[in-house]
Every structure is written in C-alpha cells, then in structure tokens.
Amino acid sequence: MQQDEEPPGAGSDAGPQERLDVARALLTATTGLAVCDLHGLVLEAGDALVAQLALDPRGRKLGELLSTPGSVEEPLPVDRLVEDLLAGAEHVLTGALVRRPDGQDQHCTVMMTLGDSGGAGHVLLVHVASSGSSPRGTRPGPGRDALTGLRDRAGAVADLADRLAAGRTADRPRLGVIACDLDRFRVVNDSLGVEVGDQVLATAAERLAVGLRGGDALARVGDDEFLVVLAGLTDEVEAVDVAHRITRSLAAPVRVDGPDGPQEVRCSASTGLVLVDLPVTASGGGPGGVVDAGTVLRDAHTALDAAKAAGGSSCRVFTDALRERADRRLTVENDLRRALQEGELRVHYQPVVDLRDGHRTGFEALVRWAHPRRGLLLPEQFLDVAEDAGLVGLVDGLVLEESLGFLTRHPTARVAVNTSARCLDGTFAPTVARDLDRRGLAPDRLTVELLEGSLVPGDPVTEAELRDLAALGVGVLIDDFGTGYSTLSYLRRLPVTGLKLDRSFVADLPQDPGSDRIAAAVARLADDFGLTSTCEGVETADQARHLAAQGWQSAQGFHFGVPGPEERWFPAGAQGA
Numbered sequence: 001m002q003q004d005e006e007p008p009g010a011g012s013d014a015g016p017q018e019r020l021d022v023a024r025a026l027l028t029a030t031t032g033l034a035v036c037d038l039h040g041l042v043l044e045a046g047d048a049l050v051a052q053l054a055l056d057p058r059g060r061k062l063g064e065l066l067s068t069p070g071s072v073e074e075p076l077p078v079d080r081l082v083e084d085l086l087a088g089a090e091h092v093l094t095g096a097l098v099r100r101p102d103g104q105d106q107h108c109t110v111m112m113t114l115g116d117s118g119g120a121g122h123v124l125l126v127h128v129a130s131s132g133s134s135p136r137g138t139r140p141g142p143g144r145d146a147l148t149g150l151r152d153r154a155g156a157v158a159d160l161a162d163r164l165a166a167g168r169t170a171d172r173p174r175l176g177v178i179a180c181d182l183d184r185f186r187v188v189n190d191s192l193g194v195e196v197g198d199q200v201l202a203t204a205a206e207r208l209a210v211g212l213r214g215g216d217a218l219a220r221v222g223d224d225e226f227l228v229v230l231a232g233l234t235d236e237v238e239a240v241d242v243a244h245r246i247t248r249s250l251a252a253p254v255r256v257d258g259p260d261g262p263q264e265v266r267c268s269a270s271t272g273l274v275l276v277d278l279p280v281t282a283s284g285g286g287p288g289g290v291v292d293a294g295t296v297l298r299d300a301h302t303a304l305d306a307a308k309a310a311g312g313s314s315c316r317v318f319t320d321a322l323r324e325r326a327d328r329r330l331t332v333e334n335d336l337r338r339a340l341q342e343g344e345l346r347v348h349y350q351p352v353v354d355l356r357d358g359h360r361t362g363f364e365a366l367v368r369w370a371h372p373r374r375g376l377l378l379p380e381q382f383l384d385v386a387e388d389a390g391l392v393g394l395v396d397g398l399v400l401e402e403s404l405g406f407l408t409r410h411p412t413a414r415v416a417v418n419t420s421a422r423c424l425d426g427t428f429a430p431t432v433a434r435d436l437d438r439r440g441l442a443p444d445r446l447t448v449e450l451l452e453g454s455l456v457p458g459d460p461v462t463e464a465e466l467r468d469l470a471a472l473g474v475g476v477l478i479d480d481f482g483t484g485y486s487t488l489s490y491l492r493r494l495p496v497t498g499l500k501l502d503r504s505f506v507a508d509l510p511q512d513p514g515s516d517r518i519a520a521a522v523a524r525l526a527d528d529f530g531l532t533s534t535c536e537g538v539e540t541a542d543q544a545r546h547l548a549a550q551g552w553q554s555a556q557g558f559h560f561g562v563p564g565p566e567e568r569w570f571p572a573g574a575q576g577a
C-alpha cells in the first residue's frame with residue numbers, strides 16, 4: 001500500500017472537518033509526544049512516549065522505534081513523510097507499530113507536523129497515539145489480523161468479555177461498542193482487484209485508529225468489518241459523536257496505487273453503536289443487568305444492519321425497538337424458508353397494454369405468498385426480508401421458472417420478471433439462456449426488470465450480466481424509474497432496452513403539474529434513447545389518455561387489470577396473449 005506516499009488525511013488540502021477530527025483525536029488519544037530533527041533523530045520525548053516505547057528514545061532514530069503496520073521488519077519511512085511535509089503538507093498521518101524491547105509491540109497512529117525551533121530551522125513534531133495492544137504484541141500471528149495488525153474476532157470477543165466481566169468503575173460506568181462495515185466493498189475488489197481492496201482496508205484501519213482514546217480498542221472482526229470498543233464513557237453523546245466521526249472519516253476518498261497508477265477510491269462505511277451500562281460487580285446486577293459479549297455484539301450488529309438498510313454511510317444507535325424489529329424479521333425469515341420448501345409462493349400476472357389502442361402486449365409476473373394464517377401477502381410484505389436473508393435469489397428463481405412455464409403454455413404471451421441486482425452474480429444470464437433454450441422460447445418474449453435503486457453503479461459483474469442478457473435478446477428494463485440514483489448514467493452505460501415510470505409520478509396525474517412535467521420529460525428521454533416506455537400504477541381513463549398523449553407506449557395498473565393468477569387471463573384451454 002502507498003500509505004506513506006501521502007497518507008490518508010495528509011496534505012495541505014485537508015478540509016476543516018478533517019483537521020478538526022485530527023485535532024480532536026490528538027486531544028483525546030493517549031498520545032506520546034516527541035520532538036525530532038528532520039532526519040527523525042529524537043531530541044525530546046514526553047513521559048507518555050517513554051512509557052509507550054518502554055525505553056527512553058532520546059538520541060535514537062524514529063525508524064528504529066517505529067515500523068510499518070504490516071511488517072515489524074520495515075522501518076517507518078520517516079524521510080518520505082518529512083518530504084511530504086517539506087512539500088507543503090500541513091500534517092502527515094500514518095499507521096505504525098511501536099517496536100517495544102519487551103516484544104509487546106503496539107499498533108498506533110503517528111501524526112507529524114513541522115515546528116519552528118526558534119531560529120535553528122524546522123523540527124519535526126511527532127504524536128504517537130496508541131490504538132490498543134495485544135498481550136502477545138501486534139506481530140501478525142495468533143489473535144492478530146495479518147493485513148492490518150489489529151486484533152482479530154477471537155481477540156476482540158475475549159477483550160470485550162474481559163471488560164464486561166471487570167464491571168464498572170466510578171469513572172468508567174459504560175462501554176460504547178461500534179460495529180463498522182465498509183459499504184459495497186466487494187465492488188472495490190471486483191473492479192480494481194484485491195490488492196487495492198487491501199489498501200482500502202488498511203487505510204480504514206488507520207482512520208479508525210486515529211479516533212481512539214486511551215483504553216479504547218480496535219479490531220478487524222470480519223472481511224470488511226471492524227469493531228471499536230470505547231472505554232470510560234460517561235456520556236452517550238460522546239459515543240454517538242465518535243460513531244459519526246468514524247462514518248465521516250471513512251467516507252473520505254482513499255488514495256490507492258491502482259492497476260493504472262495512483263487513483264482515488266470512495267468506499268463509505270456504516271456504523272452501528274450500542275451503549276452498555278457496565279454491571280456494578282463482576283457477577284452483574286448493575287443498571288444494565290448481566291451483559292455478555294455475544295449479546296453486545298449482536299446488538300451492535302442489529303444497529304449496523306439498520307444503518308446499512310438506510311442506504312449506508314450512516315450511523316444507527318441500538319434501541320429496543322430495533323431489536324424487536326430484528327426479531328420480527330427473523331420470524332418472517334424462518335417462515336419464508338418454510339414457505340419456499342412447502343410451495344406457498346405463487347405467481348400472479350398483471351396485464352400490460354398498448355396505450356395507443358389498448359391491446360394487451362404482455363404481463364408482469366408478480367410474486368405472492370399464500371400464507372396459511374395471514375392470507376395472500378404482497379411482495380412489499382416479505383421481499384425486503386428475503387433480500388436481507390439472502391433468499392431473494394430463490395424467490396426470483398421461482399418466479400422466473402414459473403414465468404417460463406407460462407410462456408411455454410401460452411406461445412404468444414410475453415412476460416416481464418423482477419430480478420434483484422443481487423442475483424446478477426455472473427450466473428444469471430447463462431442460466432436464463434440455458435432455460436430459454438431448453439424450452440425453445442424466443443428470448444425477446446422475456447424481459448428482466450431491475451429496480452433502479454438496487455443497481456450498483458460501476459459494478460463490472462452486474463454490467464457484464466446485463467450486456468449478456470441484452471446480447472441474448474432478452475429485454476432489460478429499469479423499474480421504478482426516477483426513484484433511484486445515477487439514473488442517467490445507467491442509460492449511458494448499460495444496455496437497457498426500456499424504462500418503467502414509477503407509480504409515484506403517475507398517481508397525481510393529470511392535475512399535478514410537477515408529475516406532469518416529469519412524466520412528459522421521461523417519455524421524451526425514452527424516445528430519444530430508443531427505449532420502450534411503460535408506466536405503472538395507471539388507475540383511471542384520464543391518466544391513460546394523458547400518458548398516451550405524452551407519448552408513453554404502454555401501461556399497467558388497476559385501470560387495465562389487477563394482478564391475478566394465470567387462470568384469470570387464460571381460462572382452462574385458452575392460449576395467447
């Protein structure tokens with residue numbers, strides 16, 4: 001990683017917020033201070049640094065005392081960092097290992113600035129902020145993550161359990177535990193390679209370390225997941241502030257050494273915070289009752305899931321209401337797994353008509369759950385749970401299979417199926433091609449509808465899947481058009497064949513002038529791009545006439561027919577569209 005070329009947060013172009021964050025980190029961290037000459041020779045050292053290093057560093061070179069985070073053998077490249085400062089950077093910031101003579105190496109964050117020695121030129125001001133240590137030191141090995149040098153999951157859980165068992169003290173009544181996970185990190189790996197992914201992970205670890213105070217701990221507990229334990233909290237606001245600061249600092253671009261040279265990568269993170277009232281005694285019984293590490297981690301995760309569900313790059317604090325919601329989701333998830341096995345999911349079909357003459361051009365396939373107790377459930381009552389639980393592939397696969405059967409039984413029909421972008425994992429297009437071929441179906445009788453908001457811009461796997469589908473002749477339609485983000489860039493980049501206007505722009509037609517202008521503009525856009533145009537949620541003849549006059553080609557909605565089972569459209573023995 002090029003972390004020493006210009007470390008994250010370094011440079012004279014650091015924004016005011018970032019400078020404030022750095023200043024705050026220094027004020028709150030257990031910081032060792034040293035004054036060095038420009039070759040890194042330590043001239044003066046504070047007591048905290050002497051304690052951190054377990055020796056008196058005066059007269060020694062920084063490179064002997066500090067190494068790069070990944071390798072204890074590799075001295076911190078002090079000369080390079082000083083060069084950045086001399087070139088104008090306000091400060092440089094990097095992760096490092098403190099190499100202690102007792103072998104108890106410590107992960108730390110080093111910040112350097114230039115100071116004025118008062119006539120004798122510049123000196124180097126060095127701040128070494130400790131970011132947690134291991135009983136066995138930070139050399140990658142058991143209990144340590146090899147990439148970042150941080151504690152691994154097992155080490156983090158053991159540390160948390162120890163802290164909970166130790167209970168509260170007057171100045172440490174609470175713990176704050178933050179689960180932090182990078183957003184859509186897979187895309188970085190897939191598009192730029194795992195080496196760049198590693199650089200992003202290492203930078204995230206460094207940025208997290210900067211925000212730590214004495215006694216706090218940081219660990220890498222999963223692929224792209226970190227755990228921060230904030231010790232000695234008296235105030236809830238303090239913890240929320242740290243969580244927000246982490247979210248903000250990770251949202252800043254990361255400079256990496258990419259396949260085509262240096263570049264910036266953006267990979268935000270979501271955070272979930274849980275506040276734990278520590279028990280009065282080791283056996284529990286304090287205001288928070290008995291708390292175990294597993295429960296705390298589960299609650300932090302529940303908050304993290306809520307932050308992810310809010311779209312990422314955000315922070316959520318755990319509450320009992322979140323727990324109840326998570327429990328309810330788990331119940332629905334288990335029920336859905338059973339329903340999939342017992343064949344309770346059904347496909348209904350809603351007609352799509354040509355707006356010019358009202359003839360039926362095809363159907364949209366819509367999943368329903370014939371729940372034994374709750375009746376017929378609509379997709380919005382269970383699909384988000386299916387997405388979260390990784391079941392959406394099974395649901396979409398079932399709808400696709402049923403729809404292909406429908407096309408086989410009704411040779412002139414066309415059908416559009418909804419597909420989660422999550423299913424575009426490299427296997428979708430080949431599966432569709434094989435299934436169409438097996439049934440002898442023309443590909444242009446099938447359209448795949450993708451929710452605009454579920455598409456990840458720039459994901460090469462998704463883009464390749466869409467290209468393969470389009471090359472096959474399958475329609476690719478952006479559903480709920482106008483509600484997601486990066487819409488226009490999709491039209492430019494992706495082989496989309498059609499747009500479906502979201503029902504929210506249809507609901508207030510023809511009276512609402514805003515909806516009217518949007519609908520008209522999107523119709524023109526579709527026309528200009530040579531795309532098919534469909535509107536959904538058409539409920540009145542007035543709306544249908546208005547949309548037809550704007551140039552929309554086709555429509556669906558209660559005005560033309562509510563979704564129903566196959567038999568409604570094709571009574572026994574009937575065929576065709």
Ligand SMILES: Nc1nc2c(ncn2[C@@H]2O[C@H](COP(=O)(O)OP(=O)(O)OP(=O)(O)O)[C@@H](O)[C@H]2O)c(=O)[nH]1
Nearest residue numbers: 181182183184185186187189194195197198223224
């Ligand atoms: N570069 C790199 N990648 C890793 C490492 N360990 C795991 N990964 C990858 O990290 C990715 C983790 O992705 P997920 O957490 O499933 O998903 P995500 O893309 O971050 O999506 P969300 O968390 O839902 O926002 C996977 O692609 C793993 O292969 C590692 O040490 N280095």
